[in-house]
Every structure is written in C-alpha cells, then in structure tokens.
Amino acid sequence: METDFSISPKLEHYCCMIDLLCRNDRLEEAIELRSNEPGVHALLSNIHASMGQWSKALQARKVMEENGIWKQRGSSSII
Secondary structure, rough: HHHOOOOOHHHHHHHHHHHHHHHHOOOOHHHOOOOHOOOOOOHHHHHHHOOOOOOHHHHHHHHHHHOOOOOOOOOOOOO
C-alpha cells in the first residue's frame, strides 16, 4: 500500500481487513495482521460477538489474555 499508492495504512484500513477476514472464517490471519495491538483484538472479538459467533469471540479474548494484551477502557467526564 505504501509502495504502490504512497499511503500509510491507518487503523481504519486494518479494521476493514480484519472484518473481511473474520467474515470469511480466517481468524488466524486476522489475528496475525496486527497481533500486538489491543484494539484489534477487542474489535475482532466484538465482530464475532455481533455475528453470534460466541466461541470465536471468546477465542479472540483468550488470545488477548494469554499474550497480556489489554485495551484501556475509555472514559468521559462531564464538566
């Protein structure tokens, strides 16, 4: 992508690829795509959960736990 189009892939690009891979039952490839980023694993788990694929959602969360990868919880404040 960078070589051919001079575009650096952003989170949105990775999210689209992970979504496509998951919808085609290619979980391992989706995990390998950005395996060290917590947001990716959380997204992967959420995609599976939204499709009712609870065992795959659990598998993605288990990978996070086994590798010590945690997504920070968001917070908001009202002033």
